[in-house]
Amino acid sequence: MRTKAADLGFPPDFLWGASTSAYQVEGAAKEDGRGPSIWDTFCTLKDRVDHGDTGDVACDHYHRYRDDVRLMADLGVRAYRFSLAWPRLLPRGKGAVNEKGLAFYDRLIDSLLERGIEPWACLYHWDLPQALHDLGGWTSRDTAGWFADYAALCARRYGDRVKHWGTINEPSVHSIFGYAFGWGAPSIADRSMHARAIHTLNLAHGGAVDALRALVPGASIGCIHSHQPCRPERDDPACVEAAALFDELWNRAFPDPQILGAYPPRLAEAIEPYVQPGDLARICRPIDWFGVNHYAPMYAAPNPDMVWGCGFGAPPDDMPRSDVGWPLEPAAMRENLLTIHRRYRLPIVVTENGYGSKSEAGLADTPRVDYLRANIASMADALHDGADVRGYFVWSLLDNFEWGGGYGSRFGIVHVDFATQVRTPKVSARWYADFIRRG
Ligand code: IFM
Numbered sequence: 114m115r116t117k118a119a120d121l122g123f124p125p126d127f128l129w130g131a132s133t134s135a136y137q138v139e140g141a142a143k144e145d146g147r148g149p150s151i152w153d154t155f156c157t158l159k160d161r162v163d164h165g166d167t168g169d170v171a172c173d174h175y176h177r178y179r180d181d182v183r184l185m186a187d188l189g190v191r192a193y194r195f196s197l198a199w200p201r202l203l204p205r206g207k208g209a210v211n212e213k214g215l216a217f218y219d220r221l222i223d224s225l226l227e228r229g230i231e232p233w234a235c236l237y238h239w240d241l242p243q244a245l246h247d248l249g250g251w252t253s254r255d256t257a258g259w260f261a262d263y264a265a266l267c268a269r270r271y272g273d274r275v276k277h278w279g280t281i282n283e284p285s286v287h288s289i290f291g292y293a294f295g296w297g298a299p300s301i302a303d304r305s306m307h308a309r310a311i312h313t314l315n316l317a318h319g320g321a322v323d324a325l326r327a328l329v330p331g332a333s334i335g336c337i338h339s340h341q342p343c344r345p346e347r348d349d350p351a352c353v354e355a356a357a358l359f360d361e362l363w364n365r366a367f368p369d370p371q372i373l374g375a376y377p378p379r380l381a382e383a384i385e386p387y388v389q390p391g392d393l394a395r396i397c398r399p400i401d402w403f404g405v406n407h408y409a410p411m412y413a414a415p416n417p418d419m420v421w422g423c424g425f426g427a428p429p430d431d432m433p434r435s436d437v438g439w440p441l442e443p444a445a446m447r448e449n450l451l452t453i454h455r456r457y458r459l460p461i462v463v464t465e466n467g468y469g470s471k472s473e474a475g476l477a478d479t480p481r482v483d484y485l486r487a488n489i490a491s492m493a494d495a496l497h498d499g500a501d502v503r504g505y506f507v508w509s510l511l512d513n514f515e516w517g518g519g520y521g522s523r524f525g526i527v528h529v530d531f532a533t534q535v536r537t538p539k540v541s542a543r544w545y546a547d548f549i550r551r552g
Contacts, residue, residue, distance in 0.1 A: 118552020121493035128231070128504030129549045130192030131185060131526070132465050134238035134282065136168045137513040139198065141175035145213035148204025150240035151250070151291075152516075155298035166519030172511050173534050175217060182224045184527060184536060185510065188546040192231040194464055194506050195221070196238035196282060199263055206242030207259045215270055222274050233464075233506075234271065235279035235337060236264055236321055239287045239298070239516075246299055251288065251310035251317075254387075261320030265328060272329035279404055279464065280321045283339040284314040284367045293362075293420050297516060304420040308383045311366050315396045318371055322398040336371055337404035337464045340364045340453060342445050346414040346426025355423035359413035362421060368403065370396045372457045402503065403457050406465035407449050407488070409439040436480065437469035437522055443487035450495035450502060460501045463492060467508035467524045468541075469515070476528055481541040489548070507545060511536065 118127065136152050156167035174181055185193055199206065201214035218234075225232045237260070245256055264280070281287075290297035292307035301307075318336050325332050343360035345352040361377040369377045374397040376384050414426030428434070433441040446466070453461055468484035485507065496502045512525035520531050526542040529535075538546075 118548060121490060122497060123493060123552060127502075127552075128192050128462070129190065129545075129552070130194055130231075130233065130504060130506040131188075131190045131510035132194040132506040132508050133174070133510050133513060134196040134235070135198035135201070136171070136238065136240045137509075137515070138172040138174040138511055139201075140169060140171040140173045142167075142169045144175065145201075145217070146204055146211040147198065147214060148200040148206075148211075149243040150198070150200045151243055151246050151298035152240055154243055154246075155300060158300065161300070162517055163519035163521050166514065166521075168514045170531075171514045172529050172531075174511070177534065178221045179224055180536065181510065182221070182228055182230065184538070185230055186228040188538070188542055189549045190230060190510075191549070192233050192277075192504065192506065193225055193510070194233040194235060194279070196235040196240075197267055198240055199237060200240060200242040202266065203242065203263055204244075206245035207262060210266065218271060222271060226274060231277065232275045233277040233279065234267070234275045235282050236260075236267060237280070237317075238282040239291075241299075250299060251292070251313045252306050254313055254316065257313050257316035257320055260317035261324050264321035264324040268325050268328035268332075272325075272332070276329065276331055276333055278325050278329065278332055278334050279337045280318045280325075280334070281314060281367075282337045282464075283406060284311075284318070284336070285363050286339045288314060288366075289362060294424070302420055304383070307420065308380075309387050311380070312384050312387045312392070315367060315370050316392060318367070319396040319398050322400060326398075333401045335400050335402040335404045335459075335462065336367065337406060338364070338368055339406045339408075340368070340449060341408060342410040342448050342452070344410055344412050346412045351415050352413070352426070355415040355426075356413040358421060359411070359423045362423075363411065368457055371400070372397065372403070372459065401460065403453055403459040403461050404464035405449065405453055405461060406508070407446055407463055408466065409435070410442055410445045412440075435468055435484070436471050436473070437518070439469065441484065443484075443491045444494075446488045446491035447495040447498070450492065450500040451498060454495070454500035460503050462504040462506070463502065464506050465508035466505065467526075469518075469522050469524045471518075471522055473523050476537060476539045478526075478539045478541045481526070481539070482544045485541060485545065
């Protein structure tokens with residue numbers, strides 16, 4: 114059965130878009146003066162990324178962005194959420210600016226605007242310049258100041274054309290995987306370093322909001338969070354407490370101080386040693402929307418091997434799973450959006466939602482179509498029930514570098530042959546295009 118956006122009750126100005134991020138698609142990692150990021154370094158570590166994959170070439174979006182913009186225009190996508198690569202613009206994170214890097218995003222932004230596609234730029238999607246990591250990275254308060262300087266540079270250069278800005282993509286995932294679990298760059302597993310990183314990332318967000326607000330007339334600003342329903346693996350007190358702590362680490366460590374002005378109760382004590390007078394006022398700046406990357410409910414359990422004593426648990430045995438093992442429960446989208454609406458009272462933009470597959474070979478990605486259709490319908494339910502949802506970006510436009518999963522995990526609605534760089538829209542891309550047009 115075909116579904117129209119209008120049938121689901123989406124308003125005519127509801128924004129339908131597609132998302133990517135710099136390190137996952139650009140490639141050209143050593144070209145035109147780009148400096149190394151912590152992910153370039155992480156990819157050189159043995160056995161950390163499946164098949165030893167790296168983002169060196171990725172989807173070669175750096176050279177093929179025009180084709181990709183044309184592809185989006187053909188699909189009828191109205192907005193493109195991409196990230197600016199800090200190490201491409203400031204190869205050492207601060208100081209000397211790389212004009213060739215700046216010029217790349219000029220070209221990308223201009224070609225989007227030429228085709229009527231709204232640019233949504235995110236300042237940071239996990240690619241911290243290695244030179245700043247060497248100075249302490251997110252565990253050093255200085256990094257928040259350097260991030261605000263970087264935000265000002267971007268605002269001055271692109272603010273005449275880019276009005277929608279995200280500060281940081283999924284700070285919780287970046288900090289948990291990078292500083293608590295050691296599963297992602299910069300590969301640290303230390304509770305106090307994680308607590309410090311949380312606070313610096315929050316300060317960085319606040320500083321960037323101020324810079325964007327001051328320098329971009331009419332800016333619309335948000336932070337982009339991975340926020341998922343978080344449930345105990347089992348109904349026993351230890352598990353319930355583990356899930357409450359994991360919920361604070363994953364879902365609340367960033368939006369609570371940014372929007373409500375306080376750290377959630379279980380984390381407050383751990384972060385308190387790093388909080389200086391006035392910090393929460395610097396973090397809690399007025400923003401325009403809550404960006405949520407929604408995928409699936411999470412299950413949590415106690416885990417003494419993890420630095421916080423909790424971690425991922427197992428979903429119920431009878432719960433259907435995606436090809437990458439994530440629970441499939443479309444109603445969780447509605448639940449999640451209503452939770453965010455009730456707690457934070459901001460307009461919401463679904464900045465990522467998508468289906469990952471490890472075994473996908475061809476273009477007939479029916480499970481992805483089923484996932485997108487059901488999640489969009491659930492988003493419509495949330496809208497009808499009062500959540501102020503304004504837009505939806507599919508993750509991802511292209512198959513790309515899926516971090517530790519390398520190129521073996523495909524999330525694109527457009528297939529990328531990584532040997533030839535040929536792009537071919539999958540059935541899901543056709544479905545999404547048809548859905549947008551009919552709406
Ligand atoms: O690929 C990632 C993206 O970088 C952040 N959100 C989740 C996606 C799928 O894992």
